Amino acid sequence: MASIPSATPLTAFMGSDLEIARQANLKPIAEIADRLGLPPGTIEPHGHHVGKIPLEVIEDRAIRKPARYIVVSAITPTPLGEGKTTTSVGLAQGFHHVGKTATVALRQPSMGPTFGIKGGAAGGGWSQVVPMERINLHLTGDIHAVTAAHNLLAAMVDNHLYHGNACGLDINQVAWRRVMDINDRGLRQIVTGLGGKANGLPRETGFDITAASEVMAVLALADSLEDLRRRLGRIVVGWTPDGHGVTAEEIGCAGAMAVMLKEAMKPNLMQTMENTPVLIHGGPFGNIAHGNSSVVADQIGLLGSDYLVTEAGFGADMGAERFFNIKCRASGMQPDAAVLVATVRGLKVHSGRHRVVAGKPLPDSMLTENPDDVAVGAANLRRQIENLRLHGVPVVVAINAFPSDYPSEHDVITAVAREMGARVETCTHVRDGGAGAAALAHAVVEAAEEPSRFEMLYPGEMPLSEKIDTLAQRVYGAEAVDFSPAAQRQLDQFTAQGFGHLPICVAKTHLSLSSDPSLTGAPTGWRMPVREVRLSAGAGFLYALCGDIRTMPGLGASPAAARMDINEMGEIEGLF
Incomplete structure (x- = not known):
């Protein structure tokens, strides 16, 4: 050309x-x-x-x-x-x-x-x-429905804590944050419940972008309304002091979330x-x-x-x-x-x-x-x-x-x-x-038209740490994986709780095959650090956190929003 x-x-x-x-x-x-x-x-x-x-x-x-x-x-x-x-x-x-x-x-x-x-x-x-x-x-309005369903569960969790905490949630191990479909770095880490007892229990939390919500992953993986309802019920919102995962079903919110997501x-x-x-x-x-x-x-x-x-x-x-x-x-x-x-x-x-x-x-x-x-x-x-x-x-x-x-x-x-x-x-x-x-x-x-030889990279019964190691070495080109003590404890805990069969989603930078965004090409000789492993029980996978992953983007110095407007004919301008 x-x-x-x-x-x-x-x-x-x-x-x-x-x-x-x-x-x-x-x-x-x-x-x-x-x-x-x-x-x-x-x-x-x-x-x-x-x-x-x-x-x-x-x-x-x-x-x-x-x-x-x-x-x-x-x-x-x-x-x-x-x-x-x-x-x-x-x-x-x-x-x-x-x-x-x-x-x-x-x-x-x-x-x-x-x-x-x-x-x-x-x-x-x-x-x-x-x-x-x-x-x-x-x-x-699908994304807004996911936002509303997610935040309803967040409100129900705080309400559960306020009204006696029958499930015994550890307030320091509540994992369910809030979401919105706008970039806003100021909401990444916040404190809720300020202003007196009537406003709930003060605790640290934050916002993610709606696309990072487990509810969005559930919506994308469910194959029917019935499957959607089951998956929503399995979402773990936090943990008790003895390590029991408290679900959306136990909080009493899964049915209402399914109602909000029906359309x-x-x-x-x-x-x-x-x-x-x-x-x-x-x-x-x-x-x-x-x-x-x-x-x-x-x-x-x-x-x-x-x-x-x-x-x-x-x-x-x-x-x-x-x-x-x-x-x-x-x-x-x-x-x-x-x-x-x-x-x-x-x-x-x-x-x-x-x-x-x-x-x-x-x-x-x-x-x-x-x-x-x-x-x-x-x-x-x-x-x-x-x-x-x-x-x-x-x-x-x-x-x-x-x-x-x-x-x-x-x-x-x-x-x-x-x-x-x-x-x-x-x-x-x-x-x-x-x-x-x-x-x-x-x-x-x-x-x-070629004969299909499709296969998964690993079987479900493979131990979780081996699944992560397989991805790191065979897909990313890492030399080995370094699990933090916390990540290893979490892997052991999730296996003991019956989640060892789940696939792995590695949360790492998208700008490199490695976990370091500055490494271009196809880097070798590096080791992948896994600092934490989290459970998405509703979606049906575990994700390993490797490096600094932002779940709530911020706006740049010249955001696209600044150039958008409506002209005198009612047409949108600036949406490139």
């Missing part, structure tokens, strides 16, 4: 994502439902272009042949992102250009990042979900710029939780098209690994192929020779032709291809092309991918929509 050696983003030549989104020829949501194979009258409209899908359609269409199941992940992302969502949307559109039908399933964007640095989070250019304003701002349990139906069906549902945090959209959305999508494309958050060492070992373990569904998104600029950063900062222009050194930097950074690409192949899944590398790329740099990525036994295609779906991902779609069709 012809290169444009400039720091100017591609959208500058086409208009902003919002301007492009407003050029879409949107179809009525009933027509999109028909393309998904839903019977007439099934969809519950929320305006002209968004609808809710009742869960009954899963059972009604269970006799249909399921689609090919495609997961999209990426190299270890830089602060700029590598374009997983855009590629997922572009690939789904691309299938239609090669005579196949497709649906894409994505997480719902959190408004915290939308008003922070990230801005819009549903694709870009001519490969995005529309209406853009709807998906990035409230949609049908949120239904996936949302939208469309791409080319009217491809999109299922938007769930939004679990990519560090603390499993970072994938919902099981029920995938179940619906698998019964409505030739191909279902779903995105796994962050790099293949995190989102894809959890897709395989947490989501697929819970759902019983098996992927047919994996797409790994790579960018020239991302691999240049992984050379360790450049530094990028979110929200700031690329340094000039990254915009010159330099295939040698790409080759050095390709150590990360190799490792992430290996991480996908560990699970027996055919891999297709998608080179997400930017105007500042050079053909020689693409050639390096192509050579490395082929050397690793992966198919590879260069994509221009941001500029060209589905046509720019048609070659990628062809490659995925071929990959998905």
Whole structure:
């Protein structure tokens, strides 16, 4: 492709994502439902272009042949992102250009990042979900329902403590914090109950962003309303002095939480710029939780098209690994192929020779032709291809092309991918929509026809410490794991309490294969520190904390919220 050696983003030549989104020829949501194979009258409209899908359609269409199941992940992302969502949307559109039908399933964007640095989070250019304003701002209120259900449980816990504490909760071991869907560093650590006895018991607590709520992870992993209710009941809100975990069921709140989430349990139906069906549902945090959209959305999508494309958050060492070992373990569904998104600029950063900062222009050194930097950074690409192949899944590398790329740099990525036994295609779906991902779609069709050899990385009966060690060494490239005394005690306690069969979600930085965000490429010779292990009994996994993980982001010096407004015609401005 012809290169444009400039720091100017591609959208500058086409208009902003919002301007492009407003050029879409949107179809009525009933027509999109028909393309998904839903019977007439099934969809519950929320305006002209968004609808809710009742869960009954899963059972009604269970006799249909399921689609090919495609997961999209990426190299270890830089602060700029590598374009997983855009590629997922572009690939789904691309299938239609090669005579196949497709649906894409994505997480719902959190408004915290939308008003922070990230801005819009549903694709870009001519490969995005529309209406853009709807998906990035409230949609049908699912995230708010999760916020309310989570905070109801927090209120019930404080009320339980106030009215005698019949369950014997240790006030210093209450683990259930509050959540909100806005970035606010001032709420990370707070004290509640001040102002006298009538205001409750003073105690230290804090807020997380709603995407980090265990309730959000439960919503994304439950396969029915009944399963949702059971999982909510199993949530552990804190501990007694003798180590008993007190649950939401014991507090008496699980039923009310299920009531609040009844409508949120239904996936949302939208469309791409080319009217491809999109299922938007769930939004679990990519560090603390499993970072994938919902099981029920995938179940619906698998019964409505030739191909279902779903995105796994962050790099293949995190989102894809959890897709395989947490989501697929819970759902019983098996992927047919994996797409790994790579960018020239991302691999240049992984050379360790450049530094990028979110929200700031690329340094000039990254915009010159330099295939040698790409080759050095390709150590990360190799490792992430290996991480996908560990699970027996055919891999297709998608080179997400930017105007500042050079053909020689693409050639390096192509050579490395082929050397690793992966198919590879260069994509221009941001500029060209589905046509720019048609070659990628062809490659995925071929990959998905290979015999399935999918397998989990570890069995459920493997001891918890060995599961963590397996992830650290085989996926992240660590030399060994160092468990703090507290973490080892917690592992022993959870095993004794019957949680030893659960999968592991490692909470670490997404900016490195290691637990240190400053280590680029594919670092070796490092040791992974596990300082604490926490239980998500409702979601059905344990998470090991490695390093400093923020569960409530803060706003930057120039937050996106500062540029957003309503013009005199009532249109939203500044939502990029």
